[in-house]
Amino acid sequence: MHGKPANTYYWFPDILVNGDMIVLMGSDPETTTWGWTGQWNSVFYYWCHSVGIKFVHVAPDCNYANAAHPDKWIPVLPNTDSALQLAIAWTWITEDTFDQAYVDTHSYGFDAFKAYVMGDTDGIPKTPAWASPRCGIPTYTIKALAREWALKRTSTSHSNGGSMIRGPYSTEPARLEACLQTMQGFGAPGRYILTHIEDNFEKSSVAWGSVVHPMIRAAGLDPAGYQIQEIAKPLAPQAMNGEDVSWWGLGPGWRGDRQTQYVKHDYPVPGLSKIHMVWLDYACFTACWNGANTWIKGITTNQDIEFVLVQHMWMEDDCYYADIVLPIQTIIELDHDLGLDTHSGQFSLVLKYNRACTPVGESLSDMEAEAEIAKKLGTDVYNAYSRNGMSSLDLCKAGWENSGCADYLSWEEFQENQYWMVPLNPNWKDDWDANRGWKAWYEDPENNPLDTPSGLIEFECQALIEHFPDDKERPPVPGWIPGGPGWLHDESLWGERCKDYPLLIVSNHPRWRVHAEHDDITWLREIPTCKVKCADGYMYEPVWIHPTDAAPRGIESGDIVKIFNERGAVLGGAEVCERIIPGAIYQDHGARLDEIIPGQLDRGGSNNLLSPLNITSPYATGMATSGHLVELERVSPNQMEEWKKQYPAAFERPYDAAAGLRVEGWLEGGL
DSSP: OOOOOSSSHHHHHHHHEEEOOOEEOOOOOHHHHHHHHGGGGHHHHHHHHTTEEEEEEEEEOOOOOHHHHHHHOOOTTTTTTHHHHHHHHHHHHHHOOSSSHHHHHHHHHHHHHHHHHHTTSSSSOOHHHHHHHHHOOOOHHHHHHHHHHHHSSSSEEEEESTSSSSSTTHHHHHHHHHHHHHTTTSSTTTTOOEEEESSSSSSOOOOOOOOOHHHHHHHHGGGGSSSSSBBBBHHHHHTHHHHHHHEEESSSSEEEGGGGGEEEEEOTTSSOOOEEEEEEEEEEEEHSSOOOOHHHHHHOOOOOEEEEEEESOOGGGGGOOSEEEEBOOOTTTOSSEEEOTTTSSSSOOOEEEOOOOOOOOOBBOHHHHHHHHHHTHHHHHHHHHHTTTTTHHHHHHHHHTTTTTTGOHHHHHHHHEEEEOOOOOOOOHHHHHOOOTTTHHHGGGGOOOOOSTTTTESOOOOOHHHHHHTOOTSSOOOOOOOOOOTTSSOOOEHHHHHTTOOEEEOOOSSSSSSSTBBTTOOOHSSSSTTTTEEETEEEOOOEEEEHHHHGTTTTOOEEEEEEETTTTEEEEEEOOOBBOTHHHHHSSOOOOOOOOEETTTEOOOOOOGSSSSOSBBBBBBOOSSSEEEEEEOOOHHHHHHHHHHHEEEEEEEEETTTTEEEGGGGGGOOO
């Protein structure tokens, strides 16, 4: 469901004026807002709250958005949103409370979707009674939600929160969200789909492919000639371990030609070598992506990988495994840079960043560090990388003059002012009236087609029929895909692995960090919900567990607990509470590593170590880092003492409870 809408921010005033209710499906805009969009998500939701828009939160956890905008929380088991969504569609169909006229003119394949929902296809009607045991929501609650949704002008929202995304088969609830909104007239006043991640509604579930390093470009290695090789990022752990991998699609599907998602790619490219050097200009794979233990194993034990280089500002997790770490300046040390706030939704602002303090030690900017390496590779490479020796200030000026900003303010004036605020469109109100959201699509779909094969919203995806007709894990009609033995994933309570690992872990973006960044900030760690100080004095990553799951395991608040499956184990500090649905536990992702047993047991609570190695589904190259199976147990004092005896070095690393592990614990010879 992709098209060419008017400016996204035309949707927001329309929702404020015309909206009655927002259903947040796996969404925590009060947490995701910390990482992106300059707090805009939070501001917008407070505005909605102030004008009386009702909030319904469908999520396994009572997250921060639920607490800040508390109208109704409907706890749902992780990765079961699709069962709920299908039951809502069944209710609308049987009660005739959907917009049939809109469906007839704006969509394709509804009859196939209806046949699946009503059970004509597989003999299983997707009733609320069918959905209830799967998603953990009472039948009457499902019916009440469906009926109120149909009565009100309702938008849906999703972001990093609640385990609707970033999990096995997360394609299905995403597609079903679009189906439900289509049944209620997507694009009508007050009826949209909001997303609060890095981009807007056009975001797909296809993950980033690897980014070609600027130095490779400078060396003249052209992707078109296959002198470089791209690897879908969720498959990097396998590649690091010397495996051949294949996948479909390059890069996020909302950029460029969407047909690329139907193109197969292989690593290694026939005739080319596998990886021998890893050069990271970030250090967050271990804490941010799937299969982290496999990634660590690959870059530390694969004999084909001869060298690991990381350039970073501080000792984040991947730095621990590098041969060399290049110290990079933070933004307050950089001499020249431009900051853009044009995507935040609050301002359209360009800032001139200047050095606020003397650079620490021998640190350089990313550009300076890479330029020094380029010099070692020869004059041609250096000139290509630096654009013939342009300084950072030269690059800032070139960026300004080629951005369109110079049409309003000269570079010299900008240098003097240090910022430029893009003027407000004086005709914004008239523009909004004329271009409200998807108004053109809503009023005239024939002359404003989408870029689907039919030009319409497709309940039955024609492209999937053409390219992947036998894919049972992402079928043309979206549906309930629990997985199990013989499927890509067995990560639900309806398979076999749940007999050994009966809990589903929710692992959202963290409230008090951005991935692993800020996990060592002392004043954040003082916040009671940031860390749990246990009896041994260590500040553990919190683990929420419902009382009905804690009691039979003998777990109380403040206990050290171990989360584990066959892929590894991480520790945490228990918080027994009713902010998580029974059958699930919650622990933020992104905590700093503090391995007791490398590749097996982490004290820091970095639970990406436990996540599946497999991608979202066979042809959808996304990561699966939440909503997967684990078990939880209390760690006894005797067990902790035994670990201390067996692995004394792990417990002797310099540690500060106020900030966590000290950097000298990871450096040979200390600082």
